[in-house]
Amino acid sequence: MIRDGGENAVEQTLSRLRRIDTRPEPPPAPGAPRTLSDLYRDHRMRMVRLAVLLVDDPSTAEDVVQEAFTGLHRHWSGLRDEAAAVGYLRTAVVNGSRSVLRRRRTARDYVPPHQVNARSAESLAMLSAEHQAVVDALSTLPPRQREVLVLRYYGGLSEAEIADATGISRGTVKSTASRALEAVARVMSGGGAR
Template sequence: MGPVAADGIERAVEQTLSGLRRLDPVPPAPAPNAPLTLADLYRDHRVRLVRLAVLLVDDPATAEDVVQEAFAGLHRHWSGLRDEAAAVGYLRTAVVNGSRSVLRRRRTAREYVPPHQVNARSAESLAMLSAEHQAVVDALSTLPPRQREVLVLRYYGGLSEAEIADATGISRGTVKSTASRALDAVSHVLRPKGAP
């Protein structure tokens, strides 16, 4: 693309965006000595911020959500605001950051390819399990995910505590205590009814 074409694109973008800006309502001048309120900011700047977000995320409903989150954040921090005039800058930055987060989540969701989901316990594998083994597999399914991960990595994967810690991102001590709690929970599930 030559310099003329680039200049033409820049001019077209500038004209389009400045044209959109001219459509925004002009906020009224604040009354002298009147404190700025969140309601004033919402009334005066919401439309402009929604348009900004629509341009960033390309979806009106998501843009509305981003702007609402920005106003909610401002409300949470209103008492700590040093300068009421800085509130508009805060809102604009919050909308940009919120839009970035939306786009990151979209990109992550688009790039995610779910693993091939296989029923790990097919009819054949279930038939080959003895009643005792089936009870253990059923008991494992009642555990919280971390406990189940630790036991499966330890006994099915044959990993050491250090290897489990690396694989799960938890400390070795947590691996040890999690495994202990998981084994207690499994033994509780497997204990015959009425047994102490």
């Protein structure tokens, strides 16, 4: 049963490839210099087939091939000959397909964190009002007190890290934080700053 499912997937992919490959590639003009347009016309479908086999999605394969030709255009002046250009395209298609597959795998593996105790809209509105009150209270503090509280409670830094970041001693960090918390509590309770 699984084998039949695998064969069906292969048949579906081959069917998509046949639909994409409806236009025959014209032979190159003898003796004419090769241009990027010639390479596009002669090799685009081959590169699309390669990309479809790698990413299993015709529209994504087309995007990968377009990016490869865009890169070829940027590097056109530095290429030696047609073989180098075709090699560049093939490598660019494979690398572009790998990038697509990596992004797919990352998106598939990412599971957003589940919030067990999600807050209600009312509690979020209250939090916003409370948050604004804290921000307003912080704005009344002297700069050093504001820095210490922000680094401690919003930045999550330890006293030692705050001391390093601000250039003051740990004892000063501790006393500054204590005075700042008292000032914020006064402002938020309506007592105003002293």
